[in-house]
Amino acid sequence: MKTYKKILIIAFLPIVVGCEGFLDEKPNKSITVPENIEDLQALLDNVNVFNLHPILDIIAADEYYTTPGGFASYGSSMIQRSHIREFESVFEGFTVATEWLNLYAQIYYSNICLEVSGSITPKNDHEIKALENIVGSAYFKRATAVFNLLKNYALQYDQTTSATDLAIPFPLVPDITNYSEFGSVEQGYAQVIQDLESAQQFLPDQPKYKSRPSKKAAFALLARTYLSMNDFAKAQTYSEKAMESGVNLLDFETLNPNLNYPVPLANSEVIYHSNAFQFGFGINRETRIDTSLYNSYDELDLRKKVFFVRRNNDAINFRGSFSGTFHLFGGLTDAELLLISAESKARQGNLKGAAGDVYMLLESRYEKGAISMDEILEVSDMLSFVLGERKKELVFRGLRWSDLKRFALLNPNDVDLKRVLGDEVFVFDPKPENFVFPIPEEEINLR
The missing domain is CATH 1.25.40.390 (Serine Threonine Protein Phosphatase 5, Tetratricopeptide repeat)
Incomplete structure (x- = not known):
């Protein structure tokens, strides 16, 4: 049985402590690969790891304002710098950049599920469907994490330059000691698309819970991804694919x-x-x-x-x-x-x-x-x-x-x-590089 280094668990401890699911239920095996379908599903059901996304881009956007007193009340320099869009120092003073680390935790645990699921032989139709759901969910959740990383930490997708624009690392194996190289923006979006195309083949039409993905969710995220790339033909194609199963609007x-x-x-x-x-x-x-x-x-x-x-x-x-x-x-x-x-x-x-x-x-x-x-x-x-x-x-x-x-x-x-x-008035120059949040210094120093 393969085991994972304790350094990984220590690094992710601020994120997973107190969460429900596999890591709480089996604390004595927290550095051991989950062994069966139930363990894998419990790991993917940890909503306090997987069902979270960044907020700094929300803080940087133009949907709100605050007063000087409100600015002071935010307390955190990370929020304050995001508010006035001083991104170059946004993580200064923070030893753990949760917004970055949590997304890589999502990728890491997804990779575990994909690796381990390949070694499990289902015994009946029920286990076949359960294992397919795990594989599809892991692809979907890895794609979601990579998409969110690209959204905040990479240049806008530009078909004329994205093949050479450097983006982020996107590891595809669950090995924290094997640092993946920084890939290009093109490679990053290609990985998101490939994972979602794989996910939709395995996911069910209807998930048991809204915190779990479905085939429709995979198509919907593909539509969101292509829109973010300004690829309107494919964004339309996948939004229509997602809506083939129906449109349910809240009245x-x-x-x-x-x-x-x-x-x-x-x-x-x-x-x-x-x-x-x-x-x-x-x-x-x-x-x-x-x-x-x-x-x-x-x-x-x-x-x-x-x-x-x-x-x-x-x-x-x-x-x-x-x-x-x-x-x-x-x-x-x-x-x-x-x-x-x-x-x-x-x-x-x-x-x-x-x-x-x-x-x-x-x-x-x-x-x-x-x-x-x-x-x-x-x-x-x-x-x-x-x-x-x-x-x-x-x-x-x-x-x-x-x-x-x-x-x-x-x-x-x-x-x-x-x-x-x-x-005070803070003017933002809409150059492509100005929309990018910095990769935490701790990540750079590891390489």
């Missing part, structure tokens, strides 16, 4: 806007569940929604009441997370699929198709009868309309920074970013 008229968190956890619209790290950012009342964003919602748009709450001091806070709590949701939904499809069609000249996608979404977001297909068809700039709806629907989902990053490649003049903090 906002059924929600109670008087609740602290009106959107229920694991609702019918959610394809795959994931939350962002918190660091106290999302729950802080000084994280105030950008006024122009708030005012962009029509009064008959139910999202205005469901997503936001106005405080006595007129501060507007977000409370519409699909996590059902203050945790910021970043998983996959049918609404996102419709918006990927709509943008892809609009950019390819299919304006009527784009209008149809947006209308399907807005029917579930507006008061009944408040919006019609004819109104949407009359929009003079369909692409701008679709992008506006994308921004309004996907607030604090961890997608806005990625959108700004790809918009800047398409047309830098469309990206105007600045922070106003009291009397």
